[in-house]
Amino acid sequence: MGNSLSTENILNRDEELKVKYLAQTDFFADFTPEQLREIAPEFQWQTYTQGTEILKQGQKVPYFYVVAEGRLVSMLEKEKVEALQLAVFEAGSAFGEIALLTGQPAASTFRCIEDCRLLVVDSMHFALLLLRWPNLNQKLIEKLSGRLRMANDFLFEAKYKEYLRSAMQLSQYQDWFYGVWGGKGITMSINSKIEEISKKPENLLIIGENGTGRQMLAWFIHKRLFGEKSPFVTIKGGLFEQQWGHSISSLLTMIEGGTLIIKEINLLPPEAQRDLAKQLKEQAPKCLLLGTVYSEAERKSLTAELLDCFPQKYLIKPLRERKRDINAIAQAVLEKLAAKHNRKVPRLDHESTRLLLSHNYRQENMTELIQIIERAFALTKGDVISIEHIFFGPTVRKTGKTINLLAWPPLKKLLQKGLFLSLIQGITAVLFILLISLLLGGSDLPLTLTILPFVWGLWWPALVILSPLVGRIWCTVCPFSSIMNFFQKYLHWDRPVPAFLKKYDYLLISFFFLLIFWVEIILGMRQDPFRTGLLLLTLLAGALIFGLIFTRHTWCKNLCPLGGLVGTASIGSVLEVRADPNICLNKCTTLDCYVGTAETAGCPMFQHLPYLDNNLDCKMCFNCVRNCPNDSVQLNLRFPAQEVWHLVRINQGFAIFIGVSLAMLLPVIYFESVRSVWPENSWLLYFSLAYWACALIAAILTWFLVKPYKTKAANSRIKLMFALIPLVLAGHVMYQLNFLPGLDRLTAGLLLESASGQISTWYLPLTQIAQILALLIGLLLTSFAVIMVRHTSKKKV
Ligand code: SF4
Ligand code: SF4
Ligand code: SF4
Structure with missing residues (x-):
């Protein structure tokens, strides 16, 4: 154990060292530390002593090299002539990329003038890095065009042009585009434009927002005119001057017989626009120039000289205007x-x-x-x-500081292996079955009556108190879910979730929650083992029936009333399961967190991790931790309640759940206080009427307030409703405290002795003190959350 820990530490230190050296390299200057941490394992260490030749001129280049420590020189060797020193490479320099790109042998010899330590990556992994990280490819092109600018020798210039052309081939697009535009109207219009340009090739300015298909149109025009193999070079307007300001003519020559597309051409400074226009006129290049701008206003902002170079324009409407x-x-x-x-x-x-x-x-x-x-x-x-x-909208944004608990290897291992969790789930499931049998069988009445107050007096309050602190930790070990999971392995129809369930899940969950609470009170379940057993059995049967018929954990996501309570409560908890969207979007090809693997099912709550940005629908089963092949999933410790004011997407209908859970407390708390005074039958009648009326009114009011139309956007009204969660929970805690075993027998008091020796006393039952405290905390947290919601909404305006 000790050995494996120290090996791990050494490995971590080694990775961090690689990250440090890579960060010093110009190639990786734009990378974040997280991205560098991802790239670092691809690099291996190599050490060379002073005087060693790392590469010999003419030799095949096996690696891309980054100098970490020491110095070396590159030298041009010619027969019978003393070698010519070309450049010195120090820590932070890199070489070998051009040869890897073109497959040509080393153009010079690289010799260490000090002891050197290098980080190297082989040709295959280098190619993969270029594909995976487009900014690395961009850096390469920048570097090559920079060298071309500096080249003052004809042969060198020719060589760099050749290199550059090869680099640009990497950005070819034949596999990228679907060639799909929409319905008949737009398809005919686009096809006729392509036809027109192919008959009379003229520079074209394409107007359209990002993602409207400007580049795709350019590619299809290019394909039609010049074929797939000819150069199709894309340059960003904002980078054009920096990369090509002094070598426009070289660029135009290189692209002869192909297409140059300048994206956001309006970002070229006016002087550069005039320069480009001049070169186009003087040189009359044999390539097609396509420019893109965002809008007609941007087109008009181009200089008259450049506008003159575009006899044709084409507008692609945004998708929202052609739904x-x-x-x-x-x-x-x-x-x-x-x-x-x-x-x-x-x-x-x-x-x-x-x-x-x-x-x-x-x-x-x-x-x-x-x-x-x-x-x-x-x-x-x-x-x-x-x-x-269907997942859309932005992926998760990091909000506030968090600490990833999975950075602690023992915990990560524990969750990834899953054995420990399975063991606990197994034990709770067995205990739960024993409990139900005991409650229903009634064979050991004294034992049953001892257990009963603990079931009601500890389980319910624990759910309400723990969830806002640590999230849906109850769901992690929930026996309903474990038993359902177990049977799903043997019998599972895996039917899709019915549309009405998905659409009205919040209404069903709210109704079942109200129903359980009402049944529990009017049937006096807290004193009745058989009825308690029946309730638990009914919940288990519900979980099992839905679990066996429908896909994943439909019961937990769309129906479970306990899930509704712990899910809403966990919105403010200090724990969250989240993924790093950078890793998910740039590295993931399998989406295993959602799809699942042979060993572990995908997310039972239908979550795709880069889009998971709230706790409502994460039941902390940790399947995603086990499934993710890219170490993207994190278990974060965070500031409590911050999710409320940072909410972006949420099942809006749960605002109704919050509304009714708050309103139901009025009759529950009031009628509890008069139960012993009223005749039982009248009490039951009036309580039931008041209970359902309050719930109905609250549901209708909340409905009108939030209008849950099944979009997932969390607007400020929704956030304000979610800000009430601490108050709702405080109310439930206050009610549940009445049943905490033993609490009603405790009293706290003050005893004061006056100067005359007279003693005065103040006593309050501990239940009341705890209730006042719960109320104060609830009010305080809700007020704070409301202020933060108002504050963040104002900031956005
Ligand atoms: S949602 Fe309900 S059934 Fe599912 S794990 Fe949570 S409490 Fe258990
Ligand atoms: S499997 Fe991992 S990397 Fe892939 S999307 Fe899911 S969390 Fe992200
Ligand atoms: S798989 Fe991950 S995201 Fe889905 S419920 Fe389990 S812990 Fe939450």
């Missing part, structure tokens, strides 16, 4: 994906189609839609794409 195209695009993308992966074309069900149509795609237009469809295709195994496969 009729959404279905056609989605369908076409699904068909292409299905053909590529040799699968049946999945169908979008009614709800998911509605959801797609309701979204505005302001971030990335068609690209955003395509990414949503690609993700849904990867997430669904069956023939139907439904609402839980």
Whole structure:
């Protein structure tokens, strides 16, 4: 154990050292420490003593090298002539990239002039790095064009042009585009533009927002005019001057017989625009120039000289202004994906189609839609794409400081192995079955009557008190879920969740929660072992029936009343399970957290981790920790309640659950205080009427207040409702404290002795003190959350 720990420490230190040296290198200057930590394992150490030749001129170059320590020189060797020293490489320098890119032998010899330590990555992993990290590719192009600028010798210039051309081939797009535009109207219009340009090639300015398909249009025009193999070079307007300001003519020559596309061409400074226009006029290049701008206003902001160079323009409308195209695009993308992966074309069900149509795609237009469809295709195994496969909007943003508890290796191992959790789940399941048998069987009445107050007096309060602190930790060990899981292994119809369940889950959960509470009170379950056993058995039966028929843990997500309570309570908890979206989006190809692996099922709550940004629907089962192949999942310790004011997406309907859970407390607390005074029958009648009336009024009021239309956006009204959670929980704690075993027998008091020796006393039952405390804490936290919600909403305005 000690040995493995120290090996781990050494490995960690080694990784950190690699990160430190990579960060000093110009190539990786834009990378965040997290990204460097990901890249670091690809690099290996190599050490060389002074005088050693690392590479010999003419030799095949096996690696990309980063100098970590020491110095070396590159030398040009010629027969019978003394070697010419070209450059000195110190810590932070890198070399070998060009040879790896072109497959050519080393152009010079590299010799250590001090003892050197290098980080190296082989050609295959270097190519993978370039593909995975587009900014690395961009750096390479920047570096090559920089060298081209400095090259003053004809041969060197020619060589760099050749290198650069090879580098640019990396950004070719033949596999990237679907060639899908939407319905008939837009497809015909685009095709006729392509036709027009192919007959009369003229520079074209494409106007459209990000993701509208400007680059795709450019690619199809290019393909039609020059074919796939000819150069198709994309340069960002903002970087054009820095990369090509002095070598526009070289660039235009290189792209001869191909297409140059300058994205956001309006970002070129006016002087550079005039320069480019001049070169285009003087040189009359044999390449096509395509520029893109965001809007007509940006087109008009171009200098007159550059505008003159674009005799043609084409406007692509944003997707939100042509929503009729959404279905056609989605369908076409699904068909292409299905053909590529040799699968049946999945169908979008009614709800998911509605959801797609309701979204505005302001971030990335068609690209955003395509990414949503690609993700849904990867997430669904069956023939139907439904609402839980549709993830859109921004991925999780980091809000506030967190500490990842999984950085502590023993805990990570414990959760990844899962044996320990399975053991605890097994034990709670067995104890639970014993408990039900005892309660229903009634064979040992004294024992049953001893256990009963603990079931009611500890279990309920524990749920209400623990969830806001540590989240849905109850669900981690919940016997309903463990027993359901066990039987699912042997019998599972795996049916999709019915649409009405997904749509009205919050109403059903609220209703079942009210029902359990009401039944518990009017049937006096706290004193009745048999009825308590029956209630637990009914809940278990519900979990089992839904678990065996429907997919994943439909019961937990869409029906469980306890889940509703602990889920809402856990919104403010100090623990959260989250993924690092940078890793998910840049590295993940399997989406195992959702899909699952052979050993462990995917997320039972239908969560795709890069989009998981609240605790409501995470039952802390840690399946994702076990499944994620990229170490992206974190178990974070965070500031309590901050999720309330940082909410971005949430099942809006749970505002109704909060409303009714608060309103039901009025009759529950009031009628409890008069139960012993009223005749039982009248009490039951009036209590029931008041209980359901309060719940109904609260539900209607909240409904009108938040209007839960099944979008997931958390607006400030929703956040204000969620800010009430501490108060709701305080109310429930106050009620539950009445039943905490033994508490009613404790009293706290003050005893004061006056100067005359007279003694005065003040006593308060401990239950009351605890209730006042709970109320104060609830009020305080709710007020704080309301202030923070108001504050953050104002900041956004
Ligand atoms: S949601 Fe309900 S059934 Fe599921 S784990 Fe939580 S308490 Fe148990
Ligand atoms: S959490 Fe892991 S499995 Fe899920 S998307 Fe991220 S990297 Fe992939
Ligand atoms: S798999 Fe992960 S995200 Fe899903 S419920 Fe379990 S812990 Fe939460």
